[in-house]
Amino acid sequence: MKLVTAVIKPNQLDAVKEALHALGVAGLTVSEVQGYGRQKGHTEVYRGAEYTVEFLPKIRVEVVTDEADVEKVVDAIVGAARTGRIGDGKVWVTGVEAVVRVRTGERGLDAL
């Protein structure tokens, strides 16, 4: 099993969710995060004082999936999250050793 983690623009979350749903992904976890890549931040001015806001709001999407489906999931996320402008985000894949469904105690792929 693999954990696919994507950090995307908040506005693209709906599109990513729809794309994953279309693939049959049964569930995902979303969190609000902040960060920056090459895009850096923006500046705000209050009473003449300039503030550099480096950390921008982003959404982190996490999906645990069968190894066989990883490429499809990654492609779906990348396709849906891309706007072509700087700051679209990153997707990475890591290995997962075990998964347990809390309600039933099922393990492994059955728990997904």
Place this chain on the structure above:
Amino acid sequence: MPEAPTIDGANTVWLLVSTALVLLMTPGLALFYGGLNRARGVLNMMMMSFSAIGLISVLWWFYGFSVAFGADVNGLWGDPGAYLGTGTFLAETDLWGATAEDPSGIGVPLYVFMAFQMVFAVITVALISGAISDRARFGGWLLFAFGWATLVYFPVAHWVWGGGIIGGDLHALDFAGGTAVHVNAGAAALAVALVLGRRLGWPREGMKPHNVPLVALGAGLLWFGWFGFNAGSELTVDAVAGLAFVNTQLATAAAVLGWLAVEWVKDGRPTLVGASSGAVAGLVAITPACGFVAPWAAVLLGVVAGAVCALAVGLKYRLGYDDSLDVVGVHFVGGWIGSLWLGLFATNSVNGAIGDVVGASDGLFYGGGLTQLGRQALAGLIVTAWSFAVAWLLAVAIEKTIGFRLKPEAEAGGIDIAEHAESAYDLSPAGGGGAFALAGIGTPGDAAGAGPASGERAAPASEERAAPVSGEPAAPVSGERAEPASGERAVPASGERARSVGTKVAG
């Protein structure tokens, strides 16, 4: 033959309404300052305003009103025994301004006049707090508020309005508080900010406003209440009250435009913080002038005050003093502009009291020469010097005795937690336990009574979460919603938490 004393219903009603309007300005100020502050100090910032309402109201009743408006003793203060708190003024003859020849005065009961002036004292003290956000110990603030009101505001109100040296002897004009309120509070704010020093990390770290809608709401409440402050200061229901009302609106509107214009040109973007600040700058500047100038002069004053204050708030970065929320840049500078404006544009043609009552001259542009401008400048200098000096000495004395500046570690963790053990925003569902420790119920884990009984404070992390649920521990246990009788419905997040913690107690 003088007539019998008679209460004037219209004047009395207007002053009662104005009093309530002016009182609302202080909670409005709390929101304005609170929104401009960082999130971790918003409650302390608001507490400084609310505590001023508490403390100064009582002091005013006890001796403040006497010092400010009792019979003049020596030009510096009124007879402290005149209206000392133990007296009551219910007699028909207890009307403000009553004399042997004119037993009715303005026909307003002393109680009403005293209450109206009380709320001016309250907000003047509260204004100072904007300069010292995030770093002043609360006890030190209360002591400072007590000392400054007693030694500065009460006498200065006497100098300006009570027949003392500025209004009575110098013949300087101040309709509603340009010198007595704004220059006065601004000078004190600078002194205390200098004594306390900069916030940790200022100006390198960003300390931007945490809630701009609160800033706008606060500015709106100030604007609303300011009609009572300015038009109420006429004390009677007449054409000058109408003039003061209209001038207040015009100058404030023009100042919004003035501030935004400077921002747009200088910083590239007009901001809501700028529009709100411009409104306050305009309100400050028109305060001394509202009943003494023609409407066109009020519009011009607003534009100038908005633009100049928008530039003045940058001074602290050049000069290196941490006047956190720009009390100096807005109130001190705006108060000075409005006071000097009278030396240029005051005219007896809009308000006969200028010559007849205060004995002042018309402004420069109305053929009065430089006389009045000089008087206005001298009045401003006197108030600035006295307020700054006393505030400085008070702040140093408090710092050397009980300590005024918060300890660095407490400041880094946030003054709300350190001084008040509460936090403004609890938006996380992972709030956590410890709620019942403070309520004295205890949890299974610390049945031995390691809670408040030991005399120790709970760790800040748990204390900060305690407030939302500790008041109603019984309801969640039953699995029901918190009792509506408690005055407020528990929000879902805290309700959830209460339920889970409650279950633990029940088990």
